[in-house]
Amino acid sequence: MIDTVVVALIGLLAVAYLLRRLYAAFKPKPGAGACPGCHQCGDASASKRRP
């Protein structure tokens, strides 16, 4: 019985985590399209906005 409860809790936690990740991925981000400061383009000002 305890086994089943533990397994169910683990399952719920996993689902909650995945839903949170999914929401975070699709949620519109403030400043979307702006420079994330990855330095790939060599933009020196990007150093102020570390990813």
Added chain:
Amino acid sequence: MAIARAGAAALLQALPGFSATPQTRLALAKQSVEDLYRQVDQILLQVLTNPGRYPHWQDQIDRVVMHPLLGVLLLMAVMFSMFQAVFAWAAPLMDGITATITYLGGMVAAAMPPSALRSLLVDGFFAGVGSVIVFLPQILILFAFILALEDSGYLPRAAFLLDRLMRGLGLSGRAFIPLLSSFACAVPGIMATRTIPDPRERLITIMVAPLMTCSARLPVYALMIGAFIPRQAVLGVFNLQGLTLFALYLAGIFSSVAVAFVLKRAGGRSQSYPLLLELPSYHWPRLRGVLIGLWQRMQIFLRRIGTIILALMIVLWFLSSYPAPPPLATEPAIYYSLAGMLGRAMEPVFAPIGFNWQICIALVPGMAAREVAVSALGTVYALSADGDALKAALGSIIQAQWGLPTAFAFIAWYVYAPQCLSTLVTVKRETQSWLKASGLALYLFGLAYLAALVTFRIASWITS
């Protein structure tokens, strides 16, 4: 100084009298760009000591490294050695990790009575998550090479060489850096396309970036190569497994160039922008820098395993274990589960390319990230097998159950399939269009299906 910890404060202290007051900023804004550059030149003249001429020996090296033919041959040789090392050096470490996971899984299986929790730990955690963690040594060896090449000053020269080649095929010079970044992960590669001013050029680069072989494909390739390509020497020196991995990386590069070429020709001419690269002087790679880079790669890989892959494996275990099989079931329990039903529903679509229902199940969680397919296969096959003990390593299981045509079709599928949700979301965010993101997914799935179909048919014909 300014990049060290608390370096900014030290830098401000070292500049007496410096104060960026609003008045100073206003004065700067009023100056013309030419004036500012003139001032910068004057300051640089005062503070910089001239390092002297570029050393002669570096010129000599560049004469070979940057040569249009010799340079490309050298680059191929470097890449070739890198993939040889990935398989040759990682094998003992991978065997050690596999033995440890099998031992720990066996211990857990022996210590616990048969229950749902034991099945979750043994079939979900050890068989699923454990089958991905095995590839950590290969990923670290690959990145050790890349970091050392970057630190030595060779990588920018390789970029310059390939830029020349790619420009000849119609890709913008500026597309090279995003495509190079996509070898690590397509997400920063796609974001780096912001440096491409021409919108159509940028879109083409976004469309081909997922074709470059990202590090998430490595576990999939390594699993299939380890299981189906024998560990044998070619010409007495080369490792056949390393050769196959090299060929897969080349397949990704050539496919992206071919797709870019077609897209470019389809849309007429567009303006070409040159690539500007600073070529640093050669030096020995700094061990500390390489080790820090490897430590970061390891953290990224382990964090993915501990979060998204673990969570997906738990959900997959539930879907593969419930509902329970009927009383007189003749097939393994997973066959009657929700995941089994889903896999069997998908099977008719994927049967022409040789995929069975177990592979179809693994493709679904594998949409989140490519390497998840490996752990999903681990869980699916662990639940499909009979007996209580921890099952054999995943490679041995698929080697016994899949034919060679299916294995090659699976590899061909992964060269093209956009099995990465983060990439699709990033494409949507960068293009501000669901239509373009869906278009990317559709064309890549189409290409993956076609490549797998052709591979499966040819391999079936050869082996029959």
